[in-house]
Amino acid sequence: MRRGIKRVTNGKKLKVKPSDRSQVLLDRIRHRREQIQDRVGVLEDSARLIRQERESRF
Amino acid sequence: MLDASVALKGFLPEPLSSSAERLLNGFLKSKLNLHAPDLLLLETGNALWKRSALGHGLSSADVQAIYRDLVTIPLNFYPSEQLAGAALDLAISQNHSVYDAVYCALAVNLDCELITADSALVSKLAGNLPFIRHLSTFNA
16 A cells, blocks of 8 residues: 555545654554563663663773 | 663563653653664664573574564664754763663654653763653653
8 A cells, every 4th residue: 555545435535634643653562562571561661771881881 | 761771671570660661651651751863673682692602591593582572662763864953062062872872862753751760870960951850760
């Protein structure tokens, strides 16, 4: 499907609004995050991982 | 603007994920602007790789899917090469690494807040650089 085109209804192509695309993206991100949480629980803080990495370069 | 720690929290189940999601939501619904140096792309990619390599319960497919969505978000990115000089000046004046200073230099440049989830950064620099704000204080 071409980007920006939602579906064909009665021969008419309906454009996907940017707000729809954003909502789809947000829903996908939330869904994946919840799936990961169900599988492995709450993860260690990313801030700590990134801090360790920044300091290890020192 | 945001740093890599905040960006990742929107995608992963961890402390303050809901705050990061609100920030992302506000941006994608055009309620606020988000800026970042391109360094964010490397730091988030590296942290995701590390999580999969260290066996934190995330597969390589998980982290690749997360990264694909992360780079889809139309953040306003700025090239580090344009920030490096100012970042070095800040690093020297604050006695702090250039990596953090790149984010700070961009915040100075844009005259905006830097939202981070890095408590160590806030503790060390927010006194002198009051535009640095912890994600926990963000309520959109």
